[in-house]
Amino acid sequence: MRSFSKLGLALCATATLAFTGCQQYTQPQNPVNTQPENNQFNLQGKIGVKTPKQSGSAFFNWEQQQDNFDIELTGILGVGKTQIEGRPGEVTLNSAKTGLIRATTPEELLERATGWQAPITHLVHWVQGRPASLNAKIKKDEQQRISTIQEQDWNVELSYNGNAQQPSKLILKQSLADGQENRITMLIQNR
Numbered sequence: 672m673r674s675f676s677k678l679g680l681a682l683c684a685t686a687t688l689a690f691t692g693c694q695q696y697t698q699p700q701n702p703v704n705t706q707p708e709n710n711q712f713n714l715q716g717k718i719g720v721k722t723p724k725q726s727g728s729a730f731f732n733w734e735q736q737q738d739n740f741d742i743e744l745t746g747i748l749g750v751g752k753t754q755i756e757g758r759p760g761e762v763t764l765n766s767a768k769t770g771l772i773r774a775t776t777p778e779e780l781l782e783r784a785t786g787w788q789a790p791i792t793h794l795v796h797w798v799q800g801r802p803a804s805l806n807a808k809i810k811k812d813e814q815q816r817i818s819t820i821q822e823q824d825w826n827v828e829l830s831y832n833g834n835a836q837q838p839s840k841l842i843l844k845q846s847l848a849d850g851q852e853n854r855i856t857m858l859i860q861n862r
Contacts, residue, residue: 710737710795715861718744723851729753735795787853789845790823797827798859800838837862 712735719728729744742755753766762780764772774780777791793803800817802809808821816836820827825845829838843855 710735710799712799712862714798714859716857716859718858719854719856721854721856723847723849723853789853789855790825793822793825797829797841797843798838798857800829800831800836 712733714733714735715731717728717730720726728746730746732743734741738759740755740757744753744755745751751767753764753769755762755764757763757777760775762774762777764780764784769784772780772784774783778788781787781789781791790803796803797820802817802820802822804822806822808819809817810819812818812831814831814834816829816831816838818829820829825843828842828844830840830842831837832839837859839859841855841857841859843857845853847853
């Protein structure tokens with residue numbers, strides 16, 4: 672597969688899996704709280720992925736309904752529309768370039784599609800401005816909103832518009848052994 676198509680697939684899979692961080696797929700070992708979470712939202716925006724070898728971006732529309740999600744990615748370096756859907760026990764990625772790819776978890780789908788490993792299931796928490804586990808290290812801003820989360824070898828920087836309580840921008844960074852990094856930037860334009 673050409674690297675152009677691989678990058679598009681990697682971006683789609685990363686975005687998809689990043690958006691599918693539902694508790695039913697991988698439960699954090701130490702949940703932050705025992706109250707039921709409201710993982711129901713619609714997000715629209717742009718996602719960019721940068722690795723030491725490649726980079727790319729796409730527009731996303733992510734609908735989360737508790738344990739189910741539907742993500743549509745468009746404009747991925749000419750790859751076109753990619754549809755990612757998840758239900759308990761099944762995650763699918765479908766595009767004209769790749770066809771249908773199936774897996775049981777978002778992490779498995781990402782690894783199959785790209786060879787990349789990332790804590791995708793945590794993203795549903797991070798986009799709502801909260802850590803996924805008690806093991807996370809957090810910092811807060813002057814308004815007591817979480818501004819940084821360090822969790823599973825990833826550093827997540829959260830930015831907010833005005834007095835908003837949920838982030839409008841997330842920058843996820845993973846340091847690599849050679850001093851380089853993997854970076855995912857999410858701009859949330861509508862909630």
